[in-house]
Each structure stands twice: as structure tokens, then as C-alpha cells.
Amino acid sequence: MKNDTLNSPKKSTSNSIVGAGVLAALAASLCCITPVLALLGGISGIAATFSWLEPFRPYLVGASVLVLGFAWYQKLKPQPTAQMDCACEKDEKPSFLQSKAFLGTVTALAVILLSFPYYSGAFFPKVSPATALTSPATTTVHANIYVAGMTCSGCEHSVNNALRQTPGVIAASSSYSTGMAQVTYDKSKVDLPKLAQKVTAETGYKVTRFEEVNQK
Incomplete structure (x- = not known):
């Protein structure tokens, strides 16, 4: 019970970090995604809605890379010995949201969003x-x-x-x-x-x- 209480804030913080990385990637690409959504949805006049975000794009891209890089560092760094000595933590299976597979999926999504301007013409x-x-x-x-x-x-x-x-x-x-x-x-x-x-x-x-x- 004690270990669950201590780890809960840590898991919540980890999820928040990953979420911040994806949101930064989305914001960085929103000005280029909107014209495509306008075309696919048949909505005229909204392509320029988020063009004001473009000056901030380099900072948002950098923030996304740094945040996700930190998340991977946290995921891959060696765990303290004290934690490994606890049998309850050793036997505990991490949830999908705490797994490398989830972080990899989120990272792939961020890459797709950040590179969207380069292939948006296909739509x-x-x-x-x-x-x-x-x-x-x-x-x-x-x-x-x-x-x-x-x-x-x-x-x-x-x-x-x-x-x-x-x-x-x-x-x-x-x-x-x-x-x-x-x-x-x-x-x-x-x-x-x-x-x-x-x-x-x-x-x-x-x-x-x-x-x-x-x-x-």
C-alpha cells in the first residue's frame, strides 16, 4: 500500500510529461493541419485560423523534443538499488501507460505531427x-x-x-x-x-x- 502511494504521483507526473510533449508537437503543426482539415471537412475560410502560431513553431518543436527526450531518459535510466530490493515492486507489472511501447507510440505520433508540413500536399x-x-x-x-x-x-x-x-x-x-x-x-x-x-x-x-x- 505504501509503495502504491509513493509511486502514484510519479506515474501521474510521467504521464503529464508525455502529454505535454504531444501537445507541443500538435501546437507546432496546427497551422499546417488546419488547411487540410478545412479541405477534408469542406469548411471554407478556416485555413488561416492558427497561422499566428507559426512564429512559435521552432520553440514548440524544441519543447516537444526536449520533453519526450526527458521522458525516454526517465524510462531508460537504471533504477535505484533500493527499489529493486523490494519484491512487491519487482513483481509488479507496469500498466501500458507506463510502458516503453506506449512511450514509443506517443513519440511516433509526435514525429508524424512535427513532419506534417512536409507531406501535407498529399491530402x-x-x-x-x-x-x-x-x-x-x-x-x-x-x-x-x-x-x-x-x-x-x-x-x-x-x-x-x-x-x-x-x-x-x-x-x-x-x-x-x-x-x-x-x-x-x-x-x-x-x-x-x-x-x-x-x-x-x-x-x-x-x-x-x-x-x-x-x-x-
Whole structure:
């Protein structure tokens, strides 16, 4: 009974440490997960909801790594001899929540969350508009749309998807590092202001300005 009382706070602390590591990993990836959830759920305008977390991402990633690293240290470090001498503790089988298998599962989940921005594009549909094959050069326009709030590749895919799904768009490519989306469209089927409105309505990111580009 005494040993159970002493170990209970220790187990609770261990679970709290592991939980903190997963929460940090989730928060670090939330700005990139939200656009995918918006797409899968068919919910427009929420992709940019957690973009404010992006400046904190390096700290959250570091916190997740440190916390889970400490949890593994606690799990793998040699146990004090005094504890090994107690037959009741030696025979006690740890619960799954206290096992290495559980910690390994949680660590794998954290890795999946932290690396999400690098494979988030797999969730977005590949679109090849038929417009690209039919639009004459006289109605084809190249333009730049400046989008505020993009912070990762997940944001890029969200903006690209909103543009490529629009009838009349031939091609679209965006970059979060430059804050700009480049789009080629058929002006007889859609205009630039409507494309800018489409980006804002579908993603929630703010379009600051847009312009046509002369192609040589």
C-alpha cells in the first residue's frame, strides 16, 4: 500500500510529461493541419485560423523534443538499488501507460505531427484544368496575387487548391516565403478580382494586392 502511494504521483507526473510533449508537437503543426482539415471537412475560410502560431513553431518543436527526450531518459535510466530490493515492486507489472511501447507510440505520433508540413500536399487533389488545352493565347493572363498569412507548405497547398478549383484557371503556384501566388488564367472565363476573392473566401488568408504580369 505504501509503495502504491509513493509511486502514484510519479506515474501521474510521467504521464503529464508525455502529454505535454504531444501537445507541443500538435501546437507546432496546427497551422499546417488546419488547411487540410478545412479541405477534408469542406469548411471554407478556416485555413488561416492558427497561422499566428507559426512564429512559435521552432520553440514548440524544441519543447516537444526536449520533453519526450526527458521522458525516454526517465524510462531508460537504471533504477535505484533500493527499489529493486523490494519484491512487491519487482513483481509488479507496469500498466501500458507506463510502458516503453506506449512511450514509443506517443513519440511516433509526435514525429508524424512535427513532419506534417512536409507531406501535407498529399491530402490535396491534383487538378489539371481542361482550360489549359483550350484557352487561346489572346485570352491567357499571368498574374501575381499577394497573400498574407501563409506560413508553411500546407498553406501553399491550400491557396493552390482554391485557385486551381476555379473554372478558367490554367495553372497556379504559391510560395509562403514570398507571400505570393502566381496564377495563369483565361480572362474570358474569370477575372483577377474574383480569383483574389476566391482565395480569401476559401482559405481565410488576406489578399493584400494583385497585379497582371507581362510575359516576354
